[in-house]
Amino acid sequence: MATGPRGKAATLALRRRLLSNSCRLFFPEDPIKIVRGQGQYMYDEQGAEYIDCINNVAHVGHCHPLVVQAAHEQNQVLNTNSRYLHDNIVDYAQRLSETLPEKLCVFYFLNSGKERVVFANTWCGTMALALPDILRHLPQTFPRRPVLPHPICPGKWQHRLRLCSRSEANDLALRLARQYTGHWDVVVLDHAYHGHLSSLIDISPYKFRDLDGQKEWVHVAPLPDTYRGPYREDHPNPAVAYASEVKRVVGSAQEKGRKIAAFFAESLPSVGGQIIPPAGYFPEVAGHIRRAGGVFVADEIQVGFGRVGKHFWAFQLQGEDFVPDIVTMGKSIGNGHPVACVATTQAVARAFEATGVEYFNTFGGSPVSCAVGLAVLDVLEKEQLQAHAASVGSFLMELLGQQKAKHPILGDIR
DSSP: OOOSOOOHHHHHHHHHHHSOTTSOOSSTTSOOOEEEEEBTEEEETTOOEEEOOSOOSOTTOBTOHHHHHHHHHHHHHOOOOTTSOOHHHHHHHHHHHTTSOTTOOEEEEEOOOOOEEEEESOOOTHHHHHHHHHHHHSOTTSOOOOBOOOSSSTTSOOSEEEEEOOHHHHHHHHHHHHHHHSOOEEEEETTOOOOSSHHHHTTOHHHHTTTTOOOTTEEEEOOOOTTTSSSOTTSSOHHHHHHHHHHHHHHHHHHTTOOEEEEEEESSOSTTTSOOOOTTHHHHHHHHHHHTTOEEEEEOTTTOTTTTSSOSSGGGGGOTTOOOSEEEEOGGGGTTSSOEEEEEOHHHHHHHHTTOOOOOOSSTTOHHHHHHHHHHHHHHHHTTHHHHHHHHHHHHHHHHHHHHHHOTTOOOOO
16 A cells, blocks of 8 residues: 655556566656546646546546546445346446347446557657647637657657457357357457457457467458458448458358357447448448358447447447447446446347356446446436537548648548
């Protein structure tokens, strides 16, 4: 237990002695020691204020008073596991169900299981030169504060960093899919990352190519990238073309006697470069996968909860009629509190129950975790943050589009 304030050098020395080098820091050459957060700002031990542009867990802002209050009040009353009957878990499941298609009506709550970083859409080089033009368009009252620099390109700007938490949810989704279908194999997108458990590294090309390689039960389809991929924006129907690639991958697997359990995809692939799949791609893919006896798993852990602005869930960008068989959630769900969730259909859940084996997660669905989750939903609604995301996102896209017109080196704005 800390006895008092400790200087950054002393903290760094202790960390290097006690923690593995594989547990990496941001900005390792000169780490920032963050001691406090509030809203969109973070503060170091000297009191310097930074705009936090590299954290996607604090969904409604660091230390939001309503979220902090909800956790504190519930902690004062009870925090235990979900084997006891309690209102919070059913209230939270009901609130989540109201945001999803009716078919997705069974919920599993989990302890958030993973943390990792991915750098994407970095504003380096020429983009750094374009930013002053963007900032000149901002209202004069818009606060100009230090921004956390890019940890790989020191001194340069970074658009987005992903700090993720998803492993338990995606591992459970994989188990659900295999039990429901009776199949084993998985189709994933190239460059995908779905978690750090062994089961998920195996379905994450981003990781397995540097480790044990691709397993025979994993089948990789091309990323539906209309900017750099084989089927681009000038293609008459890129959605069908990329979905046909999935069909080809499935057919090739079946020729070898393999059976497909699931197709896993982030609704907006992040590690692969913040890819926006062409409209209609997911419904086409789901058709091919379901005809092969598999299910469609939408990984919403990084992009759900209103972040896309137009919709609460990113898979809804693919059309109102498209419904995945399983949806996984994490990260922003608890504003930094470790909680995750899997939503699925009655049919999938019943097949899982038929094993007779109990599913239990010690911390998943605890009264405190569900109180925090409910508070996050309350804040999203009361502060109209989904509409805010749409408004600010449109504003930035417009101005960035203007910079793209000025700077030929800028190929795409997402």
